[in-house]
Amino acid sequence: MSFADLGLSDELLRAVSEAGYSDPTPIQRQAIPPVLMGRDIIGIAQTGTGKTAGFVLPMIDILSQGRSRARMPRSLILEPTRELAAQVAENFEKYGKHHKLSMALLIGGVSMGDQVKALQKGVDVLIATPGRLMDLFDRGNILLTGCNLLVIDEADRMLDMGFIPDIEQICTKLPANRQTLLFSATMPPPIKKLADRFLTSPKTIEVARPATAASSIEQRMMRVDSRKKKDALVRLLRAEEVRNAIIFCNRKTTVRDLATSLKRHGFAAGQIQGDMEQADRIRELDRFKNDEVSILVASDVAARGLDIKGVSHVFNFDVPWHPDDYVHRIGRTGRAGRTGIAITLVARDDAEAIDNIQKLIGTKIAEIGGEAESPPEAEAATAEPKTGERRRAAERPARRSRTKTSERDAQSDEPKATPKAPPQRDREEPAARAPSPRAPQERAENSRPAGGQPSRRGRDSQPEPADEGWNGPVPSFLGQGFGG
Numbered sequence: 461m462s463f464a465d466l467g468l469s470d471e472l473l474r475a476v477s478e479a480g481y482s483d484p485t486p487i488q489r490q491a492i493p494p495v496l497m498g499r500d501i502i503g504i505a506q507t508g509t510g511k512t513a514g515f516v517l518p519m520i521d522i523l524s525q526g527r528s529r530a531r532m533p534r535s536l537i538l539e540p541t542r543e544l545a546a547q548v549a550e551n552f553e554k555y556g557k558h559h560k561l562s563m564a565l566l567i568g569g570v571s572m573g574d575q576v577k578a579l580q581k582g583v584d585v586l587i588a589t590p591g592r593l594m595d596l597f598d599r600g601n602i603l604l605t606g607c608n609l610l611v612i613d614e615a616d617r618m619l620d621m622g623f624i625p626d627i628e629q630i631c632t633k634l635p636a637n638r639q640t641l642l643f644s645a646t647m648p649p650p651i652k653k654l655a656d657r658f659l660t661s662p663k664t665i666e667v668a669r670p671a672t673a674a675s676s677i678e679q680r681m682m683r684v685d686s687r688k689k690k691d692a693l694v695r696l697l698r699a700e701e702v703r704n705a706i707i708f709c710n711r712k713t714t715v716r717d718l719a720t721s722l723k724r725h726g727f728a729a730g731q732i733q734g735d736m737e738q739a740d741r742i743r744e745l746d747r748f749k750n751d752e753v754s755i756l757v758a759s760d761v762a763a764r765g766l767d768i769k770g771v772s773h774v775f776n777f778d779v780p781w782h783p784d785d786y787v788h789r790i791g792r793t794g795r796a797g798r799t800g801i802a803i804t805l806v807a808r809d810d811a812e813a814i815d816n817i818q819k820l821i822g823t824k825i826a827e828i829g830g831e832a833e834s835p836p837e838a839e840a841a842t843a844e845p846k847t848g849e850r851r852r853a854a855e856r857p858a859r860r861s862r863t864k865t866s867e868r869d870a871q872s873d874e875p876k877a878t879p880k881a882p883p884q885r886d887r888e889e890p891a892a893r894a895p896s897p898r899a900p901q902e903r904a905e906n907s908r909p910a911g912g913q914p915s916r917r918g919r920d921s922q923p924e925p926a927d928e929g930w931n932g933p934v935p936s937f938l939g940q941g942f943g944g
């Protein structure tokens with residue numbers, strides 16, 4: 461089935477082909493026709509499946525009929541983070557280039573005045589994070605009575621961040637006969653309840669998780685002594701054909717320490733974690749995207765929504781506490797037709813976590829040469845490198861990072877997983893573990909209590925909760941509040 465079979469307009473088909481896409485992804489195939497017919501949709505799909513275009517494309521055709529009115533957006537897309545909101549806005553720019561649609565982005569960290577000006581002109585598409593939207597609504601700057609199309613994206617993420625009460629409020633302010641599209645990677649009971657309450661006879665579409673579907677990701681794991689994880693990582697970074705890599709850690713402090721340590725070892729490494737200012741994170745991501753650094757050490761907040769082309773490797777320095785996070789993390793490589801390698805370092809204490817991950821993805825992850833005892837050269841690798849070594853090491857990733865994208869794509873000589881090695885018995889201290897999965901980091905990195913109804917007053921002066929890594933070029937409208 462091609463895009464032309466989905467009922468989209470010629471202008472849109474032109475924009476899609478100019479974007480370089482020839483075949484719709486499964487979520488696009490299943491979602492676009494019913495959305496065009498005006499149906500409500502529950503899309504169980506994650507980032508990486510092409511779900512954004514799954515709602516952006518039909519929305520553009522639907523909105524091309526009709527005109528916007530001052531302060532009355534015609535459609536509303538709710539996103540949990542400003543980065544995801546900006547990414548959706550980029551999609552509208554990309555696919556809507558042959559249409560005359562106006563768009564406003566309501567997110568924290570951007571001047572409210574400009575956003576209000578954009579709204580006053582009237583917009584076809586309003587993309588917002590719930591907090592900022594409610595702020596502007598409370599101030600009387602938005603009327604949602606003309607908003608006939610609502611998208612609730614990443615609903616389970618919204619739940620994690622305590623946005624559900626806001627979303628419920630927002631839903632009640634829209635016309636009851638609107639069209640509603642809800643996307644979520646999982647369907648926990650509160651999301652199911654939300655869908656039952658606010659969607660009308662929805663069509664449910666479920667697509668395979670990218671991790672299970674994507675044979676483009678070669679997954680490996682390596683058993684390590686928890687005290688020697690850094691050594692193992694350094695060895696892997698030197699041994700593997702690492703063009704560029706995202707390295708995930710479970711804690712912000714680990715992100716900081718590891719990035720510093722890798723730099724000391726001569727690697728061109730950057731970092732992104734929830735404690736950093738938005739501008740700093742964007743700068744770090746840009747450095748990674750522009751190949752100024754070839755390694756990005758990241759916490760999970762960066763895992764969702766990151767869409768960086770051509771990431772050759774993902775390393776899990778820590779096994780994620782929550783199996784879903786594993787899927788999100790490794791989905792940063794092997795994207796959109798490219799191949800990628802995901803390597804997870806597994807300490808003895810991670811046995812249960814890795815077991816849960818393998819259950820979730822429904823496959824055994826291939827083991828590669830684990831070492832309970834590091835060989836002497838590994839010890840040497842963690843020692844402060846000598847000047848010459850430091851230079852050589854520094855050059856290696858930098859040289860690779862200069863490879864052009866087109867050349868990268870042509871490379872197909874990625875190393876294959878070595879045959880399964882018997883598990884090694886580590887002798888190690890049990891690592892300090894968080895009492896419950898996921899919650900510690902989420903809470904620490906988000907400024908809003910999960911499930912709570914945060915105070916609305918002065919919201920815009922607070923940092924946007926749950927900051928994810930914005931991966932795209934910063935769209936021109938991000939600073940001005942509107943575009944399109």
Ligand code: AMP
Pocket residue numbers: 481482483484485488506507508509510511512513767795796
């Ligand atoms: P999403 O799941 O919306 O975050 O999209 C994941 C990635 O897939 C993005 O880089 C999109 O640009 C890309 N993409 C979207 N639709 C297609 C398609 N039909 N074919 C190939 N790549 C696509």
